[in-house]
Amino acid sequence: MPGFVSVDCGGNESYTDELGLEWTPDSQFVYGETTRISAPNENRKQYMTVRYFPADNRKYCYTFNVTVRTRYLVRTSFLYGNFDESNVYPKFDISIGASHWTTIVIYDANTIVTHEAVILATAPAISICVSNATTGEPFISTIELRHFNGSLYHTDFETQFFLSLSARINFGAETNESVRYPDDPYDRIWESDSLKRVNYLVDVAAGTQRISTTVPIDVNSDERPPSKVMQTAVVGQNGGLNYRLNLNGFPGNGWAFCYFAEIEDLKPDEIRKFRLVLPGNKELTHLIVNVEENAQRKYRLYEPGSYNISLPFVLSFKKTNDSSKGPILNAFEIYKYMEINYRSLDALTMERFVSHYPKEVWAQEGGDPCLPAPWSWVQCNSDPQPQIVSMY
Template sequence: MGFVLQSFVVLLCFTPAIVCQVTEFVSIDCGSASNYTDTSTGLAWTSDAGMMGQGKPVVVVNANVNSQQYQRRRDFPADSNKYCYTLKTKERRRYLVRATFLYGSPAAEGTYPKFELYLDATKWGTITISESSRIYVNEMIIRAPSNSIDVCLCCATTESPFISTLELRPLNLSMYATDYEDNFYLKVAARVDFGAQSKEPIRYPDDPYDRIWDSDLKKRPNFLVDVAAGTERINTTKYIDTNTREYPPVKVMQTAVVGTKGMLSYRLNLDDFPANARAFAYFAEIEDLGMNETRKFKMEHPYVPDYSNAVVNIAENANGSYTLYEPSYMNITLDFILSFSFVKTPDSTRGPLLSAMEICRYVQIATKTDEQDGTMTIPCLV
């Protein structure tokens, strides 16, 4: 039996969409007292006790989540030091780096932490906690500049910096390639599964790269509002061929929204915008169209000439139904408030369809000049 299982794992290692990258996952539970295996995913989580000698573990109360990795967090002093975790990487390989933050109980006098997050010398973002029970997720897609990266917390303006989890996920060689990756990382601003069948996000094992695909059913202020009349949700159990550049999960592509009255429209706020961005749209025809039926549509807003003038015919663009069509917008400028809409063409019998989308902000890479070992004193950037 052991030989059969081992042979099966070896076989998976030669499957391009899987690449056996799961064995290279790094999952750090910050503040945990021990290592463990997550029973819901089978992924191994490692305590940071052996890699971080600074700060202190804190038990999270009133977390309102069942996941073991959010039962504790690690707090750091609110001083001028930069507190860093060092993660081993393979130079020039692409990775998804994820840091999450769950504060827990309501803050004393209503003051929550606000501090800076860095990847090496590059400012990743400002962590501003405003809800005690919300898990704040920050993701960066990088091509590793060396054989290690530092993820650092510093520069608190209120309360103390803290972190709940830190994850490193290797990506397939083709994924998220850009013309600008020598100079820019991609910070994930939105990754949405449209037509989702529950409010729970989709991630590993449905996504072998463990990206988090947020459900469009999970509402928060000013996110996925102004939905067009006639928008309906559809799904299928049929297999979707997703073997192309970004490999979105089959489960994500098995659901979609359609504009039965000829339009799909949404509005959402994007943190840290306006900015230059790369946007990915994911389509798959998951309805069986009749002989004389067509689904053709254009992007009406925002108007980007190269893209808005192009007609999307999913089955034709993808060379068949139940197959991924994945146009991407390499470098577009998006505002803080993004309103977008797809409108059917006059000769189309069916309204537009959307399965999923990702929006990533370009973050300019700052040169790493200092070797770091746990802490260092730095000036805070504002």
């Protein structure tokens, strides 16, 4: 697919997977070692290999050419599979360029850990780096980039912060399977609300019922969630919907939007109106949602939310007194704002310098010369925006 990059870390050949996605190996990468793994109930080819790195004070970066002033979804995944035969679960950092993204914490050898971010490309290349292992060895299974068109996920803060995904949920899902490409042309992964996790989508209100339709949904606006996701929903038959999510980094400032579409054929004397109950946020709590009216018709997307909200992440919807039907929810997304670190002072100069030595291994370390860890042959000071003080 144009605008799609899918890298099988540790792989040795190109192939097309069962979804029609084209994968390429990272065999040109000069750092780290590769090995095969096995995990119960997992046979997708991209997860059968990993590339791993020494647990030292360096960073190890993959660099991708991108289009400036374009937003990208960046997705990384990690399947440990006890690749080092040590049963020591790794813990290490991952960064986008000079900006810390998150800490990868492996709790189970056979569970895939996935992280996604949306970032505006401000330079012709993006680097994804692993570093700072505190246990085990840093490793990576896959890296994916997905080009976003137009204004998807535009925020007024995108030159200061990128978005790190906290939750993207398909409500009313009929199976535990996620929805992604080709149903979602941008290959976002919409997790089923049927998946059970500790402290995730719990405290569900009594009377919550799943509904679905086969009628196509008009999703040609805003963030364009896939029609397949919008064709299912939950409704609060007793007048309310309630979910509690314990998300890393929250309460905190984030981007949060709900996706609604009226997919029931209401009778002429029936009406569905409800509020999002959010203590401490009068603006959103006062918002009355009438999905069919707000979307201007049935089977069409309506997407209210906030570009900058601090949430405890208890989602609660209550029908209004004049409503005959309980609230509906088709999907939602929650991202946390992550501060962008705009590189060390010598970054541009050093990029030009190493570009003259494309065949030298030392010139291919990638990322920022100082952040989050310095290249192996430079020394940087400890200023907030560091500068190189020596090379050796």
